Amino acid sequence: MERILDKGRLGAWVAALADWTVLAxxxxxxLWAYRPVAGGEASLTLGHPNTVQPPKGQSFPQREVFFTFxxxxxxxxxxxxxxxxxxPRLVFGVRPCDGQGLTHLDQVFGEEAPDAYYQARRGxxxxxxxxxxxxxxxxxxxxxxGGSPFGEAGLDVLMIDLSDRYLVxxxxxxxxxxxxxxxxxxxxxxxxxxxxAQQRRLAALAHxxxxxxxxQAVPERLKAGFGSALWERLAQPCIGCGICTFLCPTCHCxxxxxxVASQSPVCGSRVRTWxxxxxxxxxxxxxxxxxxxxxxxxxxxxxxxKFLYYFENHGVFQCTGCGRCIIACPVGIDIIAVxxxxxxxxxxxxxxxx
Amino acid sequence: MAExxxxxxxxxxxxxxxxWCSSAGSDLAGVxxxxxxxxxxxxxxxxxxxxxxxxxxxxxxxxxxxVLVSGCHLGDCHYLEGNYLARRKLFLxxxxxxxxxxxxxxxxxxxxxxxxxxxxxxxxxxxxxxLRPLGPQDKLQGQRx
Amino acid sequence: xxxxxxxRTRARDLLEGGxxxxxxxxxxxxxxxxxxxxxxxxxxxxxxxxxxxxxxxxLALYLVQDRRRRGALRESTDRPIxxxxxxxxxxxxxxxxxxxxxxxxxxxxxxxxxxxxxMLDERKLAGAAEGIDPQAxxxxxxxxxxFVLSSQHQQWRLPxxxxxxxxxxxCRNPCPKVHDTLLGKxxxxxxxxxxxSAPTMSDPFAELQxxxxxxxxxxxxxDFWSRxxxxxxxxxxxxxVCPMCYCEECMVxxxxxxxxxxxxxxxxxxxxxxxxxxxxxxxxxxxxLTRALHLAGRCIDCGECERVCPVRIPLRLLNTKMERESxxxxxxxxxxxxxxxxxxxxxxxxxxxxxxx
Numbered sequence: 001m002e003r004i005l006d007k008g009r010l011g012a013w014v015a016a017l018a019d020w021t022v023l024a025x026x027x028x029x030x031l032w033a034y035r036p037v038a039g040g041e042a043s044l045t046l047g048h049p050n051t052v053q054p055p056k057g058q059s060f061p062q063r064e065v066f067f068t069f070x071x072x073x074x075x076x077x078x079x080x081x082x083x084x085x086x087x088p089r090l091v092f093g094v095r096p097c098d099g100q101g102l103t104h105l106d107q108v109f110g111e112e113a114p115d116a117y118y119q120a121r122r123g124x125x126x127x128x129x130x131x132x133x134x135x136x137x138x139x140x141x142x143x144x145x146g147g148s149p150f151g152e153a154g155l156d157v158l159m160i161d162l163s164d165r166y167l168v169x170x171x172x173x174x175x176x177x178x179x180x181x182x183x184x185x186x187x188x189x190x191x192x193x194x195x196x197a198q199q200r201r202l203a204a205l206a207h208x209x210x211x212x213x214x215x216q217a218v219p220e221r222l223k224a225g226f227g228s229a230l231w232e233r234l235a236q237p238c239i240g241c242g243i244c245t246f247l248c249p250t251c252h253c254x255x256x257x258x259x260v261a262s263q264s265p266v267c268g269s270r271v272r273t274w275x276x277x278x279x280x281x282x283x284x285x286x287x288x289x290x291x292x293x294x295x296x297x298x299x300x301x302x303x304x305x306k307f308l309y310y311f312e313n314h315g316v317f318q319c320t321g322c323g324r325c326i327i328a329c330p331v332g333i334d335i336i337a338v339x340x341x342x343x344x345x346x347x348x349x350x351x352x353x354x
Numbered sequence: 355m356a357e358x359x360x361x362x363x364x365x366x367x368x369x370x371x372x373x374w375c376s377s378a379g380s381d382l383a384g385v386x387x388x389x390x391x392x393x394x395x396x397x398x399x400x401x402x403x404x405x406x407x408x409x410x411x412x413x414x415x416x417x418x419x420x421v422l423v424s425g426c427h428l429g430d431c432h433y434l435e436g437n438y439l440a441r442r443k444l445f446l447x448x449x450x451x452x453x454x455x456x457x458x459x460x461x462x463x464x465x466x467x468x469x470x471x472x473x474x475x476x477x478x479x480x481x482x483x484x485l486r487p488l489g490p491q492d493k494l495q496g497q498r499x
Numbered sequence: 500x501x502x503x504x505x506x507r508t509r510a511r512d513l514l515e516g517g518x519x520x521x522x523x524x525x526x527x528x529x530x531x532x533x534x535x536x537x538x539x540x541x542x543x544x545x546x547x548x549x550x551x552x553x554x555x556x557x558l559a560l561y562l563v564q565d566r567r568r569r570g571a572l573r574e575s576t577d578r579p580i581x582x583x584x585x586x587x588x589x590x591x592x593x594x595x596x597x598x599x600x601x602x603x604x605x606x607x608x609x610x611x612x613x614x615x616x617x618m619l620d621e622r623k624l625a626g627a628a629e630g631i632d633p634q635a636x637x638x639x640x641x642x643x644x645x646f647v648l649s650s651q652h653q654q655w656r657l658p659x660x661x662x663x664x665x666x667x668x669x670c671r672n673p674c675p676k677v678h679d680t681l682l683g684k685x686x687x688x689x690x691x692x693x694x695x696s697a698p699t700m701s702d703p704f705a706e707l708q709x710x711x712x713x714x715x716x717x718x719x720x721x722d723f724w725s726r727x728x729x730x731x732x733x734x735x736x737x738x739x740v741c742p743m744c745y746c747e748e749c750m751v752x753x754x755x756x757x758x759x760x761x762x763x764x765x766x767x768x769x770x771x772x773x774x775x776x777x778x779x780x781x782x783x784x785x786x787x788l789t790r791a792l793h794l795a796g797r798c799i800d801c802g803e804c805e806r807v808c809p810v811r812i813p814l815r816l817l818n819t820k821m822e823r824e825s826x827x828x829x830x831x832x833x834x835x836x837x838x839x840x841x842x843x844x845x846x847x848x849x850x851x852x853x854x855x856x
Contacts, residue, residue, distance in 0.1 A: 029726070029727075029730070029811055030622070030811050031730075031810060031811055052809060052810065053732075062732060062733075062777075062778050063777045063778055063779060137634060138531070138634040138635065139530060139634075236536075236537065236538055237535050237536040237537065237561075239560065239736070239739040239740050239807075240739050241734050241735050241736035241738075241739035241740065241807070242732075242733075242734035242735055242736070243734045243736050243807070243809050245734075246732050246733075246734045246809075247734075247809060255776055257775065257776055259775050259777065260769070261496070263769065271775070271776075271777055273776040273777055273778070274732075275776075276734070279735070279752075280752065281752050281753070286757070286758035287757070287758065288757045293571065294568075294571075326530055327530075328809045330556075330736060330740055330803075330806070330807035331535050331536055331556065332528035332529070332530055332533055332534075332535035333535075334528065334529045334530045336529075337529040337530075407788075407789065407792045408750065408773055408789055411784075411785050411788055411789060412773060412785070415781050415782075415784070415785055428852075435846065438846035438850070439843065439844070439846055441846065441850055441851075441852065441855065442829065442842070442843060442845075442846050442850050443792075443843050445824075445828065445850070445851050445854065446792060446795050446821060446824060446825070447792060448854060449820070449821075449824050450788060450791060450792060450817070450820065450821065451788075452717065453720065453817070453820050454720060454721065454724040454784070454788070454817075455714075455717045455718065455719070455720035455721025455722070455723070455724055455725070456717070456721070457717055458717070462856065463854065463855045463856070464855060464856040465855060465856075477856055480856070493721060493725070494781055494784055494785075495781060496779060496781035496782065
C-alpha cells in the first residue's frame with residue numbers, strides 16, 4: 001500500500017491514530033529525542049537529522065523492574081512479578097539504520113530465549129520510518145554494513161520525503177492498519193509520485209558515505225587481528241565512559257541487581273539496567289580478577305562484538321552505521337577507522353601456517 | 355499536600371549526633387524528662403566531622419523529611435577540629451541542596467553540648483515545627499518498589 | 500598565538516634528548532576538524548601534534564591514566580612524562596600534585612597560554628554564521644581574537660567570543676602558572692577584555708549568575724534540576740573524563756568487594772551500595788551531587804564534564820556553584836598552589852557559622 005501525505009497534514013494523521021500513543025522526534029533542551037505528541041498539532045514536522053538516542057529504549061528500557069520482593073507478616077518471602085503491559089505505542093520518524101537496529105534487538109531478545117519483558121513491550125510497538133534522502137550526518141555509513149538509506153527492516157511504514165509531501169508505504173499488516181486509519185488524510189499515490197520516490201532512492205544510494213573497507217572480509221580479518229597491538233594504541237585516548245554503547249541502537253548488554261529498599265522488613269526489587277562493556281566492572285570477577293582489564297581489550301570487545309561475534313552467530317553485522325558512537329565520543333574514537341586499521345593490518349599479515 | 359489540619363504531618367528526621375556532645379545532650383534531655391517531639395531517629399557518630407555528605411544525601415534519598423547534624427561547640431571537639439571541618443563541608447552540602455531546589459529548612463546543623471539537654475529538645479522541637487508545613491520530602495526520595 | 504611548529508619542535512627536542520619518556524598532546528583525528536588526545540613516544544611523531552581551538556580536552560586525565568597503567572604493570576621510571584597544558588589543564592595538574600597523586604618531578608609541563616583566546620564550543624557553531632555546517636568543517640584555527648573555520652569550499656572568520664566555550668570566556672588564568680617551559684605569553688588584562696563593543700571575556704561565574712537570575716526560587720530551581728537529572732543516562736562520561744575522578748573505586752561501582760569461599764549470601768546481598776545502577780531520578784541526584792561535593796575545592800573548571808555529556812546536563816553549574824562558594828566564603832581557589840591545604844582539609848575561625856543553631 002502506498003499513499004501520499006501532505007507535509008502539513010502529519011498532525012492530522014496522528015490525530016486519526018487515536019488508539020495509539022504517538023512519539024515523534026522533538027527538540028528539547030537542545031536535544032532531539034522521541035517525545036509523546038498530541039494529534040492535530042499543525043506544527044508537527046519531522047525535521048530531525050537523527051535523535052541523540054535511538055528508539056531502543058522503547059522496547060528495552062534502561063531500567064526494567066522484573067519483580068519486587070518483600071516479607072509477608074509471618075516472615076515468608078514473597079515475589080510480585082511485574083511484566084509490563086503497555087498500550088499500543090507508535091514511534092514516528094525512525095531512520096532506517098535504527099529500524100535495522102530493532103531487528104537485532106528482536107533477534108537477541110526474541111529468538112533463542114524469548115525475553116518476556118522485551119516481548120511484552122515490543123508486541124505493542126509500531127515504527128514509522130523516515131528514509132534518508134541524504135545522510136543526516138557525515139559519519140553515516142549504513143551502506144557499508146548491509147543497510148540502506150531507504151532500508152525497510154524493522155519498520156512498519158516507511159515515509160519518503162518528496163519535498164512538499166511524503167510517499168507513505170506500508171511494510172507490514174500493522175502498517176496497513178495505520179494507513180487505513182489515516183484514510184481521510186492520506187491520498188492515492190500516482191505513478192509520478194512513485195517515480196520521484198525511486199529517483200530519491202537512487203540519489204540517496206549514490207550519495208557518498210564514509211565506508212568500512214571490504215566489509216565482507218572484516219570478520220575474518222578482525223579474528224586474525226585479535227592479538228594486534230593496534231587495539232591498545234587505538235584505545236589510547238579512550239576515557240572508558242559508556243557513551244558509545246548507551247547511544248548505540250544495537251548494544252543490548254545488561255546487568256541485573258537487587259535494589260534493596262529496606263533490610264528490615266526486607267523489601268526491594270530486582271532490576272535490569274543497561275550495562276556497558278566499556279565500564280571497569282563489566283567483566284570483573286568476584287575474585288577481583290578482570291580479564292578485560294585495559295581499555296584496548298574493551299575497545300576490541302565492542303568492535304569485535306559488532307563486526308565479528310555477532311556476524312558469526314547471526315550472519316549480519318551488529319553495527320547499523322548510524323554514526324552515533326563516532327559523533328558523541330568525547331575523544332574522537334572512530335569505529336570506522338578502528339575497523340579499517342585493524343582489518344588492513346590483518347590483511348597485510350602473512351597467512352598463518354596451515 | 356492536602357493534610358487534615360487536625361492531624362498535622364509528622365516529619366521523619368534523621369539526626370546524626372556526635373558521640374561526645376550532642377548524643378550525650380540528647381540523653382540528658384531524656385533523663386531530665388524534657389518533653390519534645392519523637393520525630394527524630396538518632397544515629398550516633400564518632401564526630402560531626404565524620405559525617406560524609408553521602409550520609410546526608412542517602413538519608414534524604416531513603417525518605418527523610420529533614421536531616422540534622424549536631425556536634426560539639428567550636429573548641430570543644432574531642433578530636434580538636436572535627437567540628438570545624440564539618441562546618442565547612444556541610445555548609446557546602448547545604449548550599450548545594452538549596453541550589454538544586456530542596457527547601458532550605460530540610461537540612462540543619464547545631465552545636466549541642468553534653469550539658470545542653472534543654473537545647474537539644476529545643477532544636478528538635480523547632481526543626482519539627484519548621485518541617486511540618488512542608489509535608490513529605492519527595493524530591494530526593496527514591497521510588498518505593 | 501603559539502605557532503604549532505614551535506610546539507612540535509619543543510616536543511621533538513624533549514623526546515630526542517631523552518628528557519621525557521612520552522609527550523601527551525593533541526593530534527588531528529579521523530573524524531574531521533576536531534583534535535584528539537594522543538601520547539607520543541617517538542620524536543618523529545611530534546609532527547602530528549596540533550594546537551588549535553579544538554584542543555578542548557583536559558590532558559591531565561592522561562597523567563592519571565599513565566599512573567594507573569604503570570601501577571598495573573608495576574613499571575617504574577626515572578624519567579618524567581611531558582604534557583601540554585593550557586591554563587586549566589595546568590591547574591588540574593596542580594591539584595593532582597597538591598593531593599600527592601602526581602609528584603612534581605614525574606611531569607614535564609609544556610605550558611600553553613591561550614593568551615586572549617580560548618577553545619571552541621562545538622555546540623555554539625550551529626547557526627553561528629550563514630551556511631555553516633559544523634560537520635562539514637575541516638579545520639579551525641586561531642587568528643587574533645577570531646577563529647577561522649574552513650570547510651572544503653568556504654572559510655569563515657568568526658569573532659572568537661561568539662563561539663568560545665563559556666568556561667574560556669569566564670577563565671581568569673588562561674596562562675599556566677606552573678610549568679617547565681611556556682609557549683605563548685601571559686595576556687595583559689586589557690587584551691583579554693577586548694573592547695567595550697566586542698568583549699572577549701565574561702565576568703567570573705557569569706553563566707551561574709544568569710542561571711540564578713532566571714531560576715530565582717527553590718521551586719524554579721527544582722523544576723530545572725529535576726528535568727536535567729531525569730535525563731541522565733548514567734554513561735559516566737562526566738566522571739570518566741574528569742582528571743579529579745581518580746578514585747580507585749567510585750561509590751557508584753562496587754568493584755572492590757572481593758568474594759572468598761567464606762563470603763555468605765547475606766554479605767553479598769548486603770554489600771554497601773550507596774547508589775544503584777538505575778538511571779532513576781533519586782539515584783541520578785545521588786550521583787551528581789556526590790560528584791559535585793567531591794569536586795568542591797578540586798574542580799578547576801575545565802568544563803569537560805559538561806562538554807562530553809551526551810544529554811547536555813549543565814554540570815558546570817553545579818561545579819561553579821561550589822567553586823564560587825569556596826572562593827567567597829573560604830577564600831579558596833582550586834589549583835592555585837601546590838602548598839596550600841585542600842579546601843575540605845582546612846578551616847578558618849571565621850568560616851560561616853550563622854547557619855548553625
